[in-house]
Each structure stands twice: as C-alpha cells, then as structure tokens.
Amino acid sequence: MIIAQISDPHVMPPGRNHLGIDTAAMLTSAIERLNRLSPQPDCVLITGDLVDSGTDAEYAELRHRLAGLQAPCRVLPGNHDERDPFRRAFADHAYLPKDGPFLQYISDIGPLRLVALDTVIPGSLGGTLCDERLGWFAHKLQGSAGRPLIVAMHHPPMLTGIPFMDAIGLDCRDRFAEIVARHRNVQMITCGHVHRTIFTPFAGTVASTCPSTAHQVIFTLSDKAPAGWAAEPPGLQIHLWQPETGVVTHSLPIAHTQVHDFE
Template sequence: MLIAQISDTHVSAPEDPDDAVLHTSEHLARAVAHLNRLDGRPDLVVITGDLVDRGEVGEYERLRELLAPLRMPVFLLPGNHDDRGNLRRVFVDHAYLPRDGFLQYTVDGWPVRLVALDTHIPGEPGGRLCGERLAWLAARLAEEPERPTVVAMHHPPFAIGIPVMDAFGLDGSDGLAAVLRRHPQVERVLCGHLHRPIVRRFAGTVACTCPSTAHQVALDLPPANRLAFVMEPPACMLHLWLGDAGGLVTHLSPIADEYPAFTVHDGQGWVRDPRPPPGFHTA
C-alpha cells in the first residue's frame, strides 16, 4: 500500500495577492500531475490541512477543480487557515467528512488504517486536541489494536526550534502522547503546518511533517526569531507499507519533474552505458 501526503496547499482566489506572489494554485496543479505520473501510483492521497488560505467558499471551489484530475481517492483535513463549514459545503459528496462537529474520521479497506484528527481552533494559528478529540482517538484506536495505523492531523505535536512556528504549536500534545503510548499499532503520525520535512520520535512512534506544495518556511534556527518563506522545491511524502516484516517506510518525493530519472540498474544488473534523458540537468 502506498499513501501519498501533500500539505499546506493554501489555494487562494485568482485576484488574491498571495496567489500572484506564491502561485499556490499553479503549484498544486503541478503536485497533482506529479502524483498521477508516479510509476507506483498511490492508493490514496491525504492532505494534512491549510487546504485554502482564507477559508472562503470560492477558494474551496477552486481547490475542488484543482484536485479533480487526481486518479486516486483524496481525503481532506482542516488546518488553521480552513473553515469547517465552508469545507463541508463545497465537498458535501465526500461522505467520510462528518456533517457536524469536528472533521475526524477513519479510512478502512486498505492494509493500513488511516485515522484523521481535527486540530483546528477557529481564528487561531495554533492547534488543540481537547479531551473530546482525544477520547475519540482513543476509541478509534481501541477498535483495531492489531491493525497497522497512521494518524494524520495538521499541527505537529512537537517543537522544532523555529521560534515563531513553535509559538503556533499544538495544545494537548501530552494527552496525545498518552493515548499513543497505549496503542503501539500506530506506525506514523503525519502532520503539516510547518512547510518543511521534519522527523522526530514521539510517544513510541515516529512523527513527521510534510513540506508545502508551494512555499516553504525558511530554516531559521535560534538565535534567529523571524518567520520567512523560501521557494525551496516543493515535495510530497510517500508512505509505503511493506507488510509486517518491512513496516512503513517514508520517502520524500520532490515535485520537480524537470529532473527526470534515468536507469542505472535494471533489476537484473548494472546498465553498462546509462544514458540520461534529453534535458537531464547535471548542475
């Protein structure tokens, strides 16, 4: 099973200055084309929040159009830039989305179970896992304690050393850790929010964040104290389940199709005279 993760798509209205500067819709279209072109096509795509920039209906309608070419099921999660009501209204046919309350759900039918958590606090950049949300998670994990599971949410449950982003963190991470420690079937915690690929051990499992499909957060570590964007190459995460023996392996897949691959080993042996394709960049 292959799970693709993209995040922080920040789709805006065409007239929005952010769209003109950051080209988020154009970048999402590239990400969709990239996922469709993968040789090992993902079984599903999960988008871990900040789907749009202002939570407006028109933005979600544009998001829907951009995601329409995907050739695999897509599952949506809210981030701090999203609006639950407008997301539900535009994606009303996404039956996995609850019709009221938190946008939390499970996805079954594949070798790995997906449990999606809602960390959104309306009007605030940080996130929260309250008692109600944590109790829901504990109940879902208790349903299938032997089933390999990934938990997906927007806000990561750990600090990263970028002070401004750490100030917009997750309230309730200790409660989340307590739940996860009781459920060793959780193979990975998939997050967004930070616009960077980051990995950390957390509560007996591994937590990771996915880059944005467009702009990234500049890697300003202490003593720096600012928030800056940088147009580093966007990427998606590919979480490959290799079975009980191999476990879940996570790969970073840059969305940079101007750098095509060329074969140096064909599965039987080394290619004697490998030839890069036309346009292959050597610098």
C-alpha cells in the same frame, strides 16, 4: 499500500497569489507529479491548510484543481481552513462526518487504518485537541487493536525547534502522547503546518511533517529569527507500507524529473 501525502497547498482564487507564489498552480504541479507515479498511490492524503483564507471561492478553486488528481484523496482541515465551507466543498466525500463540531474520521485503506484528527481552533493559528476530540481518538485507537494505523493531523504533536512555529503548535502534546504510547500499532503520526520535512521519535512511534506544495517556512533554530516564508522547492511524501517493513517514507521534490537508466 502506498499513501502519498501533500500538505498546505493554501489555494487562493484565480489571479491571487501568496507573496508572488501562485499556490493554485503549484497544487496543479503537485497533482501532475502524483499522476506520473507508477504504481499509483492507493490514496493521497492532504494534511490541512487546503486553502488560504477559507472562502467558498477558494474551495471551489481547490475542487477544480483536485478534479485532475487520478488517485482518491482524503482531506483534513488546518488553521487556514473554515469548517463550514470545507464541509460544503467536500460534501461528496463520504468518509467525512456529516454533522458534529469536528472533522475527524477513520478511513480504511486496504489493511491500513487512517485516523484523521481535527486540531483546528477557530480564529487561531495554533492547534488543540480538546477533551472531546482526545476522547474520540482514545476510543478509536482502543477499537483498532492489532490493525496497522497512521494518524494524520495538521498541527504536529512535537516541538520542532523552529521557535516561531512551535509558538503556534499543538497545545496538548503530553496528553496526546500518553494516548499514543498505549498503542503499539500506530505506524506514524504525519502532519503539515510547518511547511518543511521533519521526523522525530514520538511516544513509541514516529512523528513527521510534510513540506507545502507551495511556499516553505524558513529554516531557523534561532529564537531571534522572525517568522518568514521561503520559495524553496516544494515537495511531497510517499509512505510505503508493507507488513514486513511497516512504513517507509520517501521525500520527493515536485518538479519535472528526467529519468535516465544506469546504462
């Protein structure tokens, strides 16, 4: 199975941009890159901050751009999303819950089970999993024994070492880790929010973040550095899952790549 991941497209309406970056056009570049993949991914996972300020106009532009994607996609919300407009925009995505306070779900992609979590706190940049969401997660993991699964969420469950991003990270890391550690079938926990590629061992599995299709967070490990964005090359990730290997992740730049044979 091939799960492609893109994250944090922060789509804005036509004519608007983020610090000079046309985020909608950059999502289209990512989609063109995904469409050129052969074999095609079984699923494209988009890990939150789908739009920049959560308006219906932004979601309309997002859906307009996503219409060009050949592979099926699964979406989950980030802190820049708004649940109600998000729900309206993706009303045709049957895997999303039709009611209830949170946008978390299970979706099976062949033998792989995707467990998507909603870490949003309305009005906050940081993320959480309250008792209700953690309880749902623990219950779903219990019911998925022996099945290879990938957990996806916007806010990563680990400290990244980038101080200004850790300050707006997930506020329940230990409780989340306790649940994950009870299950050996969690292949990886893959996230967005940090707009960079990061991998770390976590609770007996691997936790990772995916770069943005648009702007990247500046790289710094200094607590004196101010928060900032960088127009570094955007990227995407390809998670190849095979029974013999588990998940193997490839990071790809989003750019037109000229391919030459060795000969």
